[in-house]
Amino acid sequence: MQNWTLTKLAGHCGARLSGGSLQELDAQTLDVVTGALFEHGVICLPDQHLTPEAHTHLARALGDIVINRFFTPVPDHPHIAEVRTKPDQGVVIGGTWHTDHSYDAEPAAISILSARELPPFGGDTHFASQSAALQVLSPGLREMLGAMWAWHSDASFAGSALEMNQDPDAYHGGVRQPVVIRHPVTGAAALYVNGDFTTHFDGWSVADSAPLLAHLYAVCTQPILTCRVAWRPGMVVLWDNRLVQHYATADYAGHARLMHRITVAGSTLAPWAEDISVLRGGK
Numbered sequence: 001m002q003n004w005t006l007t008k009l010a011g012h013c014g015a016r017l018s019g020g021s022l023q024e025l026d027a028q029t030l031d032v033v034t035g036a037l038f039e040h041g042v043i044c045l046p047d048q049h050l051t052p053e054a055h056t057h058l059a060r061a062l063g064d065i066v067i068n069r070f071f072t073p074v075p076d077h078p079h080i081a082e083v084r085t086k087p088d089q090g091v092v093i094g095g096t097w098h099t100d101h102s103y104d105a106e107p108a109a110i111s112i113l114s115a116r117e118l119p120p121f122g123g124d125t126h127f128a129s130q131s132a133a134l135q136v137l138s139p140g141l142r143e144m145l146g147a148m149w150a151w152h153s154d155a156s157f158a159g160s161a162l163e164m165n166q167d168p169d170a171y172h173g174g175v176r177q178p179v180v181i182r183h184p185v186t187g188a189a190a191l192y193v194n195g196d197f198t199t200h201f202d203g204w205s206v207a208d209s210a211p212l213l214a215h216l217y218a219v220c221t222q223p224i225l226t227c228r229v230a231w232r233p234g235m236v237v238l239w240d241n242r243l244v245q246h247y248a249t250a251d252y253a254g255h256a257r258l259m260h261r262i263t264v265a266g267s268t269l270a271p272w273a274e275d276i277s278v279l280r281g282g283k
């Protein structure tokens with residue numbers, strides 16, 4: 001029996017789980033981790049120092065692993081993606097608000113990031129609650145969005161300044177996702193559009209979509225909805241891509257940073273409400 005203690009990081013998302021080890025993946029630990037993850041959207045676990053094998057074991061306990069087709073894999077561990085910043089690099093992977101793999105027909109459920117090499121300062125990761133974001137919107141807008149779908153594409157990786165797989169076969173074209181999704185496990189409602197991968201609303205042109213998307217991005221990433229994870233050596237962070245967006249802060253110029261990421265597969269996303277009138281409720 002492990003002695004896990006949970007401390008909230010912020011009002012709308014994020015929690016720290018301490019006092020236990022992910023090396024011992026007993027049923028109680030898995031329950032604590034998944035329960036906290038689905039409730040808080042993001043959990044950070046200090047002092048874990050996971051080996052690639054233990055990282056993989058944790059991911060497999062949560063679901064199937066989905067290989068990111070754009071990132072460089074960790075040598076000898078093709079299912080682990082390197083999230084690497086070299087000291088001379090100006091842009092970083094994930095340095096804008098986004099949702100991992102929203103461009104896949106069955107988008108990733110969970111991402112698990114393990115700190116391998118940290119800069120002497122900076123490099124924090126921010127997360128924003130997309131279920132709280134929905135509640136900030138006025139009921140009329142929420143109701144309209146509840147009936148809408150949006151297109152997501154991996155095209156933003158093309159010509160990236162980052163070292164990424166540029167093989168034309170890696171690009172899969174657009175997929176349509178509900179704008180307000182129902183969390184497949186808890187049933188929670190969350191906004192599901194992001195600046196890196198959403199291209200336009202279904203049935204709307206890119207130009208017509210842009211002002212409303214810009215408004216939603218401003219609302220859904222505002223500081224009151226966020227938590228900030230300050231990385232420490234050996235820390236592991238899990239987030240639920242159906243509940244939060246994230247942003248990697250590129251404020252450590254001249255220094256290296258290396259994280260290992262495993263992404264756990266998700267399922268097709270359903271709209272939160274078949275009957276959109278339920279979205280009229282609330283504030």
Ligand code: SIN
Nearest residue numbers: 083093094125248259
């Ligand atoms: C990512 O977007 O998956 C990377 C986040 C980070 O490096 O902090």
